[in-house]
Amino acid sequence: MKTISSVVEHYIKTKPFLLSALSQGIINLTSLARNMMPELEQELGKDVKQGAVVMSLKRLSEDLDFRVNHKIVKVLKGIGEITVRSSLTDYTFAVSDTILNKQAELITSVNANPEVFYTSSRGVNETNIVVSASMSPVVDRLFADEKQIERNDNLASITVKLPKENVSTPGVYYYIFQRLAWEGIIIIEVISTSFEFTILVSEQEVDLAFKVIKDLKSL
Structure with a gap:
């Protein structure tokens, strides 16, 4: 069963530059949610509340901050010659x-x-x-x-x-x-x-x- 969270995550992961920007916290989540609404509603086949999309984006950005920034940055800080x-x-x-x-x-x-x-x-x-x-x-x-x-x-x-x-x-x-x-x-x-x-x-x-x-x- 598709959920708002799963559809939001799939949407973000299919757009690499957006994925990175979200992980760095440089995107206005409310504006992003508003732009995503038509596609998400079509995917889910029902109306979606903007607040629910914003919350899904917030949880995803916090998870990405750990998975992307903390792990990858640790490796990049170890770059040698x-x-x-x-x-x-x-x-x-x-x-x-x-x-x-x-x-x-x-x-x-x-x-x-x-x-x-x-x-x-x-x-x-x-x-x-x-x-x-x-x-x-x-x-x-x-x-x-x-x-x-x-x-x-x-x-x-x-x-x-x-x-x-x-x-x-x-x-x-x-x-x-x-x-x-x-x-x-x-x-x-x-x-x-x-x-x-x-x-x-x-x-x-x-x-x-x-x-x-x-x-x-x-x-």
């Missing part, structure tokens, strides 16, 4: 029978230049390679016969070390990427391991992206 690199190029190639051999050759070249940045990830149909721009001629030569899907130049990376609690706390990545989205930052690539992740952004946006992530430590 943040490393920034600039002058990067991001390649995407179609997966092929020969691409691993080309990557092996590239890794040999990278090992001979310890100062350069290199990372790679492989999906079902695509292989992604991110290198320092100085290595672009090598990539262009080695992968000349591969199908190049995308290339982005003039990028910067931000690598963030996360505490071990990150793998057992839901919503950590969502919270970080939401903050970046609020600032209008376009994320070109995301590369992650268990306790660290790297995002690629344009060099024009790297300073703002760095500030957003750094400020998470002082929430």
